[in-house]
Amino acid sequence: MTPPDAAELTRLAERRRDLRQRYVLPADDRPPSTGQGVHHLALICSDPETTIGFYQGLLGFPLVELFENRDYPGSSHFFFDIGNRNMLAFFDFPGLGLEPVPEGIGGVQHVAVSVTPEVFEAAKAKLADAGVTYVGPDMGVEESIYFKDPDGIQVELIRQPLFEMPESAPEEE
16 A cells, blocks of 8 residues: 555645544533443454453453353453443354454454553563563654564553543644
């Protein structure tokens, strides 16, 4: 895939500016959301025990429930507490022969979880000690680290409070 040329980048920036002006309302004019937050985001893993070891053991997200998937006999459905009464859930689908998926339209690009600055710093050391490669501060994005879970799902730990945009977000007119 070829990156956009200068003319296309200009057109895309103008489109973003137009969308922002038309749809992003000032906070005082914005109606309250009809949602109450993320109950859970459900992803698919290859092995529940490996996933539990990664999310609970390495990242510190407590496992809060595990039961059989009501839609597929033998499949597990399990949930991790990612804070603020939000959960990250996983299914396994034994016997279906599912393959890893590439990044694409309709897929998950990454899951971003807000953490305190202290947890952020500790996570960098824990990931490094566990041999998990991450990128982030070394690439000019001071408030985030990105890494892959055992099944290739990209996770971002961001030391930005909930509902605040990243410090490194570019400012546009």
